[in-house]
Amino acid sequence: MTVRVLLADDQQLVRAGFRLILAAEPDIAVVAEASDGIEAVNAARRVRPDVILMDIRMPRLDGIAATSELTADKTLTTRVVVLTTFDVDSYVYDALRAGASGFLLKSAAPEELVRAIRVVASGEALLDPAVTRRVIEAFSRTRAAPHPSPEFATLTDREREVFTLLARGLSNAELAAQLFVSEATVKTHVARLLTKLGLRDRVQAVVYAHERGIIASHET
Known part of the structure; x- marks a missing residue:
């Protein structure tokens, strides 16, 4: 191809x-x-x-x-x-x-x-975690919304856990290892949470997390 x-x-x-x-x-x-x-x-x-x-x-x-x-x-x-x-x-x-x-x-x-x-x-x-997070952190503080969107409340506990790790820059393989599940399961969780939040991909997830204070700067 x-x-x-x-x-x-x-x-x-x-x-x-x-x-x-x-x-x-x-x-x-x-x-x-x-x-x-x-x-x-x-x-x-x-x-x-x-x-x-x-x-x-x-x-x-x-x-x-x-x-x-x-x-x-x-x-x-x-x-x-x-x-x-x-x-x-x-x-x-x-x-x-x-x-x-x-x-x-x-x-x-x-x-x-x-x-x-x-x-x-x-x-x-x-997504280069170090560089991308630095860019987002540098410019999201003044624009950050105080709370997650209503859509975030629709995520399951597992999806929230996956989202938090994903937003810190972990790959599917790293997510699977940390959560003790298969990569296929991780991909399913990622696809579902991105759809629920109306996000295009992982980069959008990182932007969303920082803008809404889900991932604080000191955590990354």
Whole structure:
């Protein structure tokens, strides 16, 4: 199966560099490019890529607005990885809230870029616990809601336990080991709690947990 990728960045040299890296991978194909958010949205709806590498700061429509528009479109299954120059950036936080499945530094090594695309294409969130939590913590404090949403009350005790561990960045394998259950059982719990809370993936779960005070900064 070939992972179809759209490159969205206003710098042609950056797009060319990414294209060159990805051309060496037999299971990844760049199917379109865009130089701003409007082009990215239009191209995504036209070619329906599996993954978009989305720069945040672009003309006409920035990467955050473009991400929000695309993730709100229920006819698309495209997943977005936002690109940034800094790992602690309010724009990254906003992009994660908008529905991005993760973020990647532009300075990342080629193998990290390739891995990121494969991880997100497989349906997982690109979640580096240390970096992602730092970004979310840095910008969620002033926006945090005082209490969990009503939907949180619908979770079972086990689902709440899974949610708390998931929001701290544990993988399915780590969750299974800690809870003494199979990975298949963990996946079932995760899928159900994300559906109940209306969350897209693990990254959204981390954002939700921090914004609503379910996971306090000192716990992470």
